[in-house]
Amino acid sequence: MDNTKQSNNRRDFLRTTGILGAGLLVPNINLASSGTFPLNDNIHEFGKREGYTDQISILVSMMDWMRMIVMRDSKGLSQKELDFLLDDNSNSIGAMLMHLAATERYYQLSTFTGVPKEKMNFGVEDALWSAASSLGDTGRKTFKGRPLSFYTDKLNEVREFSKTELKNRDDTWLLESSKGFGNQPTNNYCRWFHVVEHESNHNGQVRYIKSRVS
Secondary structure: OOHHHHHHHHHHHHHHHOOOOOOOOOOOOOOOOOOOOOEOOOOOOOOEOOOOOHHHHHHHHHHHHHHHHHHHHHOOOOHHHHHOOOOOOOOOHHHHHHHHHHHHHHHHHHHHHOOOHHHOOOOOOHHHHHHHHHOHHHHHHHOOOOOHHHHHHHHHHHHHHHHHHHOOOOHHHHOOEEEOHHHOEEEHHHHHHHHHHHHHHHHHHHHHHHHHOO
């Protein structure tokens, strides 16, 4: 069968099954806080969460699920595992956990306050957060010999603040756009999904490093 015929067959299939143009590839999402989503506290079912608008509920669902995975994979890590370096230029698991907290802190400042990156101040712990953001040599020196609770406490502290602030925002705010990634228009939904994606990315590194600790 030639490529043209294969392409036509695929398109015919999509049409007849209703996938093309029927909203199945791109769900028809009602962005208003309509209250049509039933409340659900099952972490494995993304949906309405108490105190949040519809789409922020979806975002919080994803944030909670990914954080559950990070905490599960970090549970019981020893000091050796937290500080282990694959080589002189790598980051430790402890440093990466702190990096996740710092990334979320950055997006709190960026989206909740509108402070531009060059004017950001993390407060009394500025040096600590800066080290966690940049990692490298500074991160390797700063995040060593600290217990697992140090990192999980920071992750929990930052997440609690995020979720409290998100309760004060709505779906219109979530879709507000300004210059962001690559100087392209970026909305708050994309920015906060990046927090989720960032945790997924580094959690894969955490798993790999755990498997290499000797």
